[in-house]
Amino acid sequence: MEFRTAGVIGAGAWGTALAQVAGWAGLDVLLQAREPEVVESLTARRVNELFLPDVVLDSRVSVTAVLADLAACDLILAVPPAQHMRSTLTAFAPHHRPGVPVVLCSKGIERGSLKLMTEVLAETLPAAPAAVLSGPSFAGEVARGLPSAVTLACADAALGQALMETLSAPTFRPYLASDLIGAEVGGAIKNVLAIACGISEGRGLGRSAHAALITRGFAEMTRLGVALGGQAGTVAGLCGLGDLVLTCSSPQSRNMSLGLALGQGQTVEQALAGKRSVAEGYESAPAVRELAEKTGVDMPISLAVADVLAGETTVPEMIEALLSRPLKAERS
Ligand SMILES: NC(=O)c1ccc[n+]([C@@H]2O[C@H](COP(=O)([O-])OP(=O)(O)OC[C@H]3O[C@@H](n4cnc5c(N)ncnc54)[C@H](O)[C@@H]3O)[C@@H](O)[C@H]2O)c1
Numbered sequence: 001m002e003f004r005t006a007g008v009i010g011a012g013a014w015g016t017a018l019a020q021v022a023g024w025a026g027l028d029v030l031l032q033a034r035e036p037e038v039v040e041s042l043t044a045r046r047v048n049e050l051f052l053p054d055v056v057l058d059s060r061v062s063v064t065a066v067l068a069d070l071a072a073c074d075l076i077l078a079v080p081p082a083q084h085m086r087s088t089l090t091a092f093a094p095h096h097r098p099g100v101p102v103v104l105c106s107k108g109i110e111r112g113s114l115k116l117m118t119e120v121l122a123e124t125l126p127a128a129p130a131a132v133l134s135g136p137s138f139a140g141e142v143a144r145g146l147p148s149a150v151t152l153a154c155a156d157a158a159l160g161q162a163l164m165e166t167l168s169a170p171t172f173r174p175y176l177a178s179d180l181i182g183a184e185v186g187g188a189i190k191n192v193l194a195i196a197c198g199i200s201e202g203r204g205l206g207r208s209a210h211a212a213l214i215t216r217g218f219a220e221m222t223r224l225g226v227a228l229g230g231q232a233g234t235v236a237g238l239c240g241l242g243d244l245v246l247t248c249s250s251p252q253s254r255n256m257s258l259g260l261a262l263g264q265g266q267t268v269e270q271a272l273a274g275k276r277s278v279a280e281g282y283e284s285a286p287a288v289r290e291l292a293e294k295t296g297v298d299m300p301i302s303l304a305v306a307d308v309l310a311g312e313t314t315v316p317e318m319i320e321a322l323l324s325r326p327l328k329a330e331r332s
Pocket residue numbers: 010011012013014015016033034035051079080081082084087088105106107108137138139140276277278280
């Protein structure tokens with residue numbers, strides 16, 4: 001299996017950073033952007049001024065506005081926001097060649113259907129072998145060549161090995177896994193939990209509360225991952241615990257900074273006003289709440305975040321409710 005060309009669908013911060021990595025990895029890369037100003041700035045100056053300013057892209061990366069141009073690529077990286085994955089892949093379907101693998105790089109759960117991105121892919125491009133790339137990785141750091149490591153999950157061991165080797169670059173290390181569900185659940189839930197950590201930080205609740213939220217949040221993430229058919233060991237890897245630690249620990253995270261603003265007293269509308277960048281936890285939280293109810297999985301922190309985002313409870317009420325839950329065994 002040899003891949004020489006990669007098509008990247010979605011030129012937000014992460015799609016742009018992954019195009020950079022793929023170029024460093026030696027692939028010829030075609031990056032598809034929706035916004036005319038992104039196409040213009042990448043074409044003219046090799047910089048995505050809207051979503052990833054201050055990073056000059058590798059000369060192996062070209063840009064297009066046209067999805068059909070990616071038809072000849074040997075592999076596809078799909079990087080739209082999760083809520084737009086279905087429409088994006090549906091639009092790409094007429095141009096997808098059967099057997100060309102699609103690496104899902106977005107982190108979220110589809111609202112309404114409650115589906116993971118692999119399920120959305122199976123319904124829109126049934127002839128595409130699937131992989132999931134997920135882990136602790138801020139686009140700006142990755143695109144500037146700071147070191148990072150992620151999970152690359154693929155059910156087909158030979159394809160996974162080939163994709164891992166193809167996408168590795170001197171400062172970007174994918175680690176192979178076979179459990180796509182565990183990888184997806186980790187990436188989706190950490191965004192919701194990062195909002196909780198941001199709220200805690202914004203309210204000045206301290207480092208002890210922060211550590212408790214990460215640890216108890218990780219327990220919720222693991223329970224849901226296992227309930228959906230994933231493996232606890234996968235969730236404990238880069239795609240779950242690793243990403244949870246990163247996203248809950250830095251205001252560089254759009255999710256944590258949304259929580260920070262809420263904790264400091266802003267309304268959801270104020271916190272999101274004027275933002276072009278996606279905070280996936282805001283989008284996924286209602287789906288996570290429904291999924292938890294449907295599967296009977298206990299996810300008090302994620303549900304509390306969903307309630308705050310929906311305006312159904314206030315931040316002080318959320319904190320009070322979490323602190324007054326019945327005492328129980330730590331492992332149950
Ligand atoms: N930014 C990061 O550091 C990072 C790292 C890892 C994973 N991710 C994940 O990558 C995914 C994309 O995030 P991002 O940070 O690249 O986005 P971004 O916030 O930088 O940019 C927004 C993106 O949404 C796209 N978009 C807006 N409306 C759309 C529509 N109707 N249809 C399709 N696309 C539309 C824009 O074209 C743009 O690509 C998310 O799931 C995110 O969780 C991001």
